[in-house]
Amino acid sequence: MTALVVRHQPWTSEPRRPPMSNEVDARPGLSLTSRYLTRDGHPVIPVSGEIHYSRVPRHRWVSRLRQMRSGGVTVISAYAFWLHHVPERGRPRFDGNRDVGAFLDACAAEGFDVVLRIGPWCHGETRNGGFPDWVQDSPVRHRTDDPAYLALVSEWFSQLAAQVAGRSLAGLQLENELYDQPGHLLTLKRLARAAGLSAPLWTATAWGGAELPAEEVFPLYGGYGDGFWVDADAPWDPTFREHYFFSHVWDDPGIGADLRRSNPARPARSPSPLFPPATCELGGGMATAYHRRPRPSALDVAAIAHGKIGNGSAWQGYYMYAGGTNPPGTQESHASGYPNDMTPLGYDFHAPIGEAGLLSGSHALLRQQHAFLAAFGPALAEMPSSLPDLRPSGVEDVRTLRYALRSNGDSGFLFISWHQPHVPLPDYAEAQFAVRLDDRSVVLPASPMTIPAGTLARWPLGWDAGGVRLDWVTASALTVLPGARTTLVCVESAGIPVSYSVGGVVHEVEASTVPVRVSADADLLVLPASVADAVWVDVDRRRLFLSADELTWDPDGVVTARTSSAYPEVRVYAAGGFVEVPMRRAAPSLGAVADGRATLVRRAGGAVPVAYGKFDGRQSAPSAAVFEELAAVFSLSLPRLPDDLDGFIRISWAGDVAQLRVDGRTVTDRFWDGSDWVVSLRDAGYAPGSSLTLHVLPLAAGSPVWLPEDARDRLLGSLGELLAVDAIELLGLASWPEA
Template sequence: MTTEVDRSEHIRLSNHFVEIDGIPSIPVSGEIHYSRIPRDQWEERLRLMKAGGITVVATYLIWIHHEETRGNVRFDGNLDVAAFVELCGEIGLDVVLRIGPWCHGEVRNGGFPDWVQASGVGLRTDDPAYLELVRSWFSALGDELAPLCATDGPVIGIQLENELYDQPEHIRTLKHLARKAGLNAPVWTATAWGSAQLPTGEVLPLYGGYGDGFWVDADSPWDPTFRAHYFFSHTWDDPGIGADLRNVAVEETGGSEALIGTVFPPATCEIGGGMATAYHRRPRPSALDIAAVAQTKIGNGSAWQGYYMFAGGTNPAGISGMQESHATGYPNDLPRFDYDFAAPISASGQLNESFAALRSQHAFLRAFGGSLSTMPSTLPDVRPRDVDDTTTLRWALRSDGASGVLFIGWHQPHVPLPPVPGVQFDINLGNDRVTFPTGPIDIPSGTLARWPLRFHIGSERLEWATASLLTLLDQDGNRPTLVLQAEPGIPVQLALTGDASLAVAPESVGSIEHCGNYWTLDSSDCVTLTVNDGSADILILPAARAADAWVLESDTGRELVLSAEPIWTDADGLVARSSDRPAVERYVPAQRTLVFVAFSAHSDAAPFMTEAVVTPLTQAPPPPTEYGSVSGRSSAPDDQAPASTYLLEFPPDARRPDDGVNLVLTLQWEGDVGRLAVDGTVIADRFWDGSEWTVLLSDIPADAMLTVEIVPLSPESPIHLPADADRRRRQALHPLDGISGATLTRSVIWREAHATTTD
């Protein structure tokens, strides 16, 4: 791959790292399903992904979405995959096509159309009758995508099948069929977890890591396969992913993991960007949960960070629903429409807190991935004894022997970690040792750190720092600015080489204490430090502002922007979406200060937020404890289950459609199952997990009647809920059923206002 048959000058693989345009790099891929997102939302989601540090878009091509009826293959509207891939290329994002033909993705039949599922052929095998069906599907895809799979096209990778464990020759056959259909890529991939047996040298093995999952039983404790992802290790396989559907015996040989470092670099495609909710089990990972797993993979030596999902979506309605369910033979009931996945970008296009937490890591990888990718991962001599160890600090080092990055991951859900007192590191680098910080410190629970060791800033060298690497700005070409992020509860200390000097820039407010060759910073705001009277700068972001930091690519290079609003860039500069005038600051290295960016509204529509009037129309009777079960897992109530109905009414003109306007409904509610109906037709649904429910209403007629149906939740229901929602359920004296708030947010596009000059 990438060198002979599928030669590429853009992407190449070594056994340890990935090269992009001839430079060692760490790609970051994010999953988004075009067929689950309105077409008019594609560009904004993709630009947000790029602004969040995603460099590669991964997407399933879900067969049942395209050919629900045999012979009627559709590529119109939301199904126009060629237009989607072209748009990715225009925005500057590479693409990995996950062509299946079986993909799972919580879709009915794993993505097979019903007529394929019922065909009687040997599915997912080299049965000639099955291969004939696949040949027809791949041919249809080739007609759409072959020009985009050329050497200089945006498609850099193709995944074959998904979670297929014991048929390496079938994967080889699928690769041949894809090539024959004109589907080519420099990198071919396959999922390798579960000790999968893959055809050696034919596909890049990809791994994953979820900190929790819907696929275990409701009464199961936090599974060790989930817990392991909060520990640094050099084990990439995960026997837990897909275990609920695995029905074949796989030899415990380590699968393709043995190829890492000898043939292929360690790569992932399914680090949990969130988690779906099944009816019986509804995990809700926090931003810190998600970021901790991702950072652990980087510390483990990741050469390719891949997330599932990065942008949530909504299932097409289809003839009878497209989701995985008990009715279609799966062990899990999932919502008919909802595939939000608690992803960094929600199904409604809103940003969850995990977006900022991951964005910080991606900015780091973009700036330092070239050097980091060539640094092997090493683990300390003293490591946690097992997944129950909550006292031994979890950390790892990536280093080339001369410099490195120390990673700390001191967070996990469900089982709290206490602060670790008296921590000081003694690291062997080259021919001597680096001991830091200057004295023992306490590591608070929730710390995710990436501390530099002997890092160069232009001609200067930072010996170490107790603040995390974020990015390197070098816009003016002569005075680089290293940007570090302070950690909550940890003093910022920095050490420089020899007799180098460090001072607070006159433009900054803060104080710095000097002792020997190290300095301790005292400031609650952004501070610029000058090295040796200006040969380089170090900008320190306080922990309180870290979530607002965006590192964007512009015509002048990388720029640092602070914004609580969603922002991205296009050819004309900064773009923001907001329900109010955005407050955005850009760091100007030449001035060593932050300046506010002027914005103008892109449309005449006025942004605002307004509360709905919620009127109860019907009241459901007390619900049963359970609506049935399959293999001990509770089944979701069907459409005939009694539900309370609530009418939502908004002020006149609040829902008037306008170009560039997004209307998002936010519901604070409680119950078991919620369904949003437009003129009596359900268009969205949700299983309650204690969180808000947001729905994009931009395409809904302004005069349509909006109602919410809520199936009440029995306090004795045997489903698994997040801890806070579970407390509400168990403390309730009556079934949970109600809406406590409904808000309509009207947001518009704002564009950077550039100064104009006249003669």
């Protein structure tokens, strides 16, 4: 057996301080270097999450922000869609869900920095890329320095600036996916300044070989493991597959490629030497187009984010982090010339926080990474990324283990990523690592081990444990808890034995909720893999919780549990163990789970066709008229919930396209991809006595749309066409604040 060798590679140049945020647009407390961002003079690795205020009910803004905080998000990122705000020229709308000023106030009250993505062209699957129709139809050369176009942009920027006035922004993104007009980006920056918009960070998307004006914008990258923007019959594209490997290549030629298919491919670019490698669009999930319906798993999402940290990321930014619902008539589609038909209303994105406001599995996996960044980010930011001596030969390589090192030459973290979708990886046998640091080599573990498929690990090396050096731990670092005894908290990886070394002496550990003493002043707590999804970390106060229910906390740290059970079990770590947190209810009713009933009231209108036409080579969604003619209709009956509970329905169904209607009004919709569909009853406008109907269009067995493997298998097993409503579940969630 040969050890897996990785050698620490020090920085190749001295850190630089770009004019941005330092001499120009400086703001106390926030600045930028070529290696990392600083907060109050200390290195940090921010975590930004995308949420679109105009796609989320205003009364949910604070609860969404708190769900983002409990997920470890520290910066809010949001598009300001011109289309949502100014559908008619001269009549801007900043009311209700569109009140950007109120949203920024909510973010500030909750303690978040904000990056506002002002466009004018944003995309985000909005029609015309976010241009109002009257702008799209104007006789101007869009997205250029055409004076007639710039006059329209100046009008928009002035309207937006009036709403933002007096509020502090951490960043402003100019345009989106503009590849070959650095001069136009400078013009947009000038126009934004003239309107009164400013921030210490001016950003731009850098993927696709984008030419950006040096020093004037902070280049940000992305990474999606699958996407709707390739053809239905396309294999898993290398531009998706590459994100499951450790690499120092940050450019991605695949994102947005469907909108530049007529343009020649642009060469990939390296990050600017003035700025650190950073992201704004790590796939927090994926939108669903009609012709192609990816459904990333929680592990798919987490693996890409984990890999970017190992690659040297100085900023983890997700798109989307919280899903939402489109204002009617604003989505992108074939009708607007977009290559992909999107759902008119639903924009769930399979995000960590779904359209309805319930958490998906990725929230749990990502919040562990983000707790790690909060605790170790100041040290990690100073650590360059080093790749191993033997690396995979390409995206087809499923035999060479994927790992990387971030180190300062004396201590650091070993990252392992052994997961990818679509093409399963085997368990990797006989793994043992030799990490070459500046003055010594570290071999771990003591004996070779098997790395199971699905493993994501970040093992600490050379951690100071109360005056004693902890050489290494074969469990993922999570956080450090202060107190009379400092506690290093790690999480076990399923199937990997936990051991640690102090002074060259190896100790085996059983993962537990009780710590082991590693020195006179420090403990090591290795949580079992079985409780990993129940781990929550208040990163501001370094409080560690265990709860199977959803937890959030307000700016003062007061915890609230949301549950459908009789009583939430919330435990907090204190004095060497977990103790129960007393919770209380302001109202007497408890959470509830109940079955609803779906009654067929109108059969499908006839056999559905295999396809409904094409645009730009891709299948089109059925028209509204065809949907009305052919869809089956089910009446949904739900038990009544107490008024103080937050009600949701979970719909298990199969078919092609579905709409949920309240009193005849479509409130949201879905293209079927094999997953359950969750809808907030309150946000849908449902009340006792409302008519609730589910309209489902069958899917022809021969349909050429791309589906996840399990959904495709179900379709192929159907007799001619697929139509089913398998279950309707009612969830009533009660909120329990900390007593």
